């Protein structure tokens with residue numbers, strides 16, 4: 683099927699399940715998709731089977747996000763620390779990421795999904811780098827859902843590379859140190875790729891599956907005021923019911939951003 687470069691899907695009708703209200707939905711959702719290996723082990727399967735089912739759960743979540751009018755979905759697909767896993771598992775995950783992009787590109791085009799990859803892409807296999815680059819280029823005019831895959835990503839590294847870029851600008855006399863503020867800093871973070879007038883690079887809601895209660899070096903700067911939702915569900919079992927539970931929990935939160943309400 684030819685993939686045109688101009689398929690910004692028309693504003694699609696959003697049909698929300700009962701209990702969700704469009705005005706108070708998060709615009710940006712972040713996912714720590716944890717528990718693939720435990721899901722597989724519980725079934726006597728190798729970790730790779732867990733990742734395979736994890737990929738299906740991710741695509742389900744992409745479709746639900748699109749259907750419910752979420753503007754940005756940032757998913758932690760592979761951390762910088764994950765390079766320390768056995769080579770066979772790393773190779774499998776790289777091939778899986780490439781397959782995820784290739785197999786879903788036609789749908790991304792048809793349904794208005796823009797794809798961006800953040801993280802240290804210099805470490806990715808050349809074929810994954812090319813697949814990612816081509817998909818980013820093909821989907822650049824899509825605007826219904828912004829899907830950001832964090833691959834070879836580290837929140838601390840993101841902060842360090844932003845500092846380096848600002849230091850270079852100061853060195854080149856393009857900036858004065860006193861010009862640096864939170865907004866300029868955020869512009870240099872890799873997540874700024876998904877920020878526009880409709881959404882921010884900071885997730886409103888961050889979901890972590892599998893019962894672990896930590897951020898694991900994900901969006902450290904960006905999650906300063908994210909609402910956190912933890913569930914014991916292992917990622918491959920994460921589906922509509924669990925996503926709805928997280929969104930309903932989000933809608934019941936009182937977000938004050940440190941201020942006092944009158």
Ligand SMILES: CC(C)=CCC/C(C)=C/CC/C(C)=C/COP(=O)(O)OP(=O)(O)O
Nearest residue numbers: 715716717718719720733736737759779782
């Ligand atoms: C981007 C993309 C296409 C991803 C699809 C597959 C996917 C969901 C990958 C996440 C990778 C990962 C290390 C998950 C954590 O499970 P774990 O192995 O650490 O599980 P455990 O906590 O049970 O050990």
